[in-house]
Amino acid sequence: MQRQTRQILSALLAPLAMLTSQWASAQSSPAIYPPPANPAPLPQADAFYSPPPASDLSAVAPGTLLRIREITAKAYYLFPVKGQAWQVMYRSTNRSGEAIAMMGTVLVPENAPITGRKLMAYNVAYDALTLRCAPSYSFVKGAALEQALIQGALKNGLVVMAPDYEGLKSYWTDGLISGQGVLDGIRAAENFQQAGLNGASTPVVITGYSGGSLASTWANELYKSYAPELNIKGVAAGGVPVDLGNVARKVDGTLFAGVYFGAVAALANSYPEVDPASLVNAKGAEMLVKAQDMCLGQFLTGAPDPLTAFAFQKMKNLTVVPDLLAVPRVKDVIAKNRLGQRLPGAPLYIYQGTIDELMPIADVDALVKSYCSKGVKVTYRRSINDHLLLAVTGWGKALDFLMDRLDDVPVTSTCQ
CATH class of the missing domain: 1.10.260.130 (434 Repressor (Amino-terminal Domain))
Structure with a gap:
């Protein structure tokens, strides 16, 4: 009787096991494309950017790698970025819960350790209505304005994931798509063998300024509900568009x-x-x-x-x-799309200029106060800076905060 029961269970479970095996295989085998031409075509004319059918996307989990290709990343048109770089396409989710494809760039510096690598999700403030300005294309072209700031992370041996968090339809200012795109970009980097990361246990930090801070803070607010398996140690955001x-x-x-x-x-x-x-x-x-x-x-x-x-x-x-x-x-x-409606999952460093021409500082003050009242550990730095100047002058301390989180330095807070 027991033998017969086992045979019946085996027959019932065999198709499920096969389906699970096929699903896992699909997730671990992204399509490998050749490097882009030089000069690279615009994304709109590049087959690598063309999304797979919706049925293929819905068959895999968020963060699954779909395509990869190695690139030569350049800084300011002339200077090669030391290390290796890849464009990756991965699966993410839109506001309606539907599967979508997203692009990102993974940078692995020459000085990355062999083991115990750590990851920074760097969210470029590209604020675009066209893929022409997507970070993944800017790295190939050498047009990424924030490369000098990203270099600080690479010099510290961090692997960097720079997602095109607006998605393939360039949904600038869409908080939910941006935040989920960042989190799925982290998943994709952790799934990417060449990045040398240790899966979901990889220590991760997230950062971005202005439009990049929108993506970063949304990712932190969505972290525990959308990607709770990740090991996000801290988030730094400057020039934050709260409302x-x-x-x-x-x-x-x-x-x-x-x-x-x-x-x-x-x-x-x-x-x-x-x-x-x-x-x-x-x-x-x-x-x-x-x-x-x-x-x-x-x-x-x-x-x-x-x-x-x-x-x-x-x-x-x-x-x-x-x-x-x-x-x-x-x-x-x-x-x-207003920030502050969810509880951030990781400690925060927020920096804001008191003479910012774009972002109302009262909004940022209120956001920090709200986070503090909910028990979030926030370090808040106000300084006499405008919006553009603080992007540069504020980065050093933001990076210090993130490196401290990765080094497990105890978190302090300016919350009263």
Whole structure:
């Protein structure tokens, strides 16, 4: 009787075992592509960037490597990045829970230790509505403005994953997609044999400034619910856009008005239910089309910049409503992308300039206060800096904080 029962169970479980084996095999065998041509084609013309069918994506787990190819990473067009570099495509998840493909770049420095390697997820502030400015393409082209900052991590022997966290459709300012893209990028790097990491037990830190800080803080807020198996030791974020509506109000009509205009176009792409065509006049419709090929502050890429295109313009002159930010469906999108609605999973270092032209410091103060009240360990540094200057001057202490977390130095906090 027992033998018969075992035979029946074996027959029932055999297909499941085979399916599990096939699933595991698919996850461990990414497609290997040849290096890109020199000069590399734009992502829109590069087959490596073309996503697999939805059925293939949904068949694998988030963070699964789909494709890899080795690249020659360059800094500022001329200088090779010492070490090895790969572009990787991996599986992530959109806001609706559907499987999507995402791109990232893995950098392994020459001085990376043979064992016990540690990982930094570095989130570039590429603020783009086009893949032309995606970090994965910028590393190949040599157009990554933040390479000098990333070099600090590489000099410390850290493996770096720089995800294209906006996704293949360039959903700039979409918090959920960005945060999940960062976390799945970490999973992908840990699944990547050539990175030499120790799977989910790998010590990880996350960082980013401005648009990169949006991705970093969202990743930290989603960490425990979306990727609790990861070993994230700390997160550093500077120039944090806490509330996109308040950022828009601050920059509207100023030199930085293009941030507002570009973000509206990006969120309209990500949230088609906003129906922007019904909210703008002819000039606004022209703006939405014009913005689709733009990136913020990425002048090395040659892409047009919303800062120069829309400087000193007022949004009210482009809409058929008196206040775009007061439209209920627009308010709903802004509310969904507001930071502070979830509990961060790792200790935080937040740095903010008191004369930041873009980010309202009151929002950052309130976010820190909220985190502290919930027991999150936060180190908060305010300094007399504007938005652009702090990106450079604030990086040293942010990196020190992250290296301390990786070295298991006890965490301190400025929370009262």
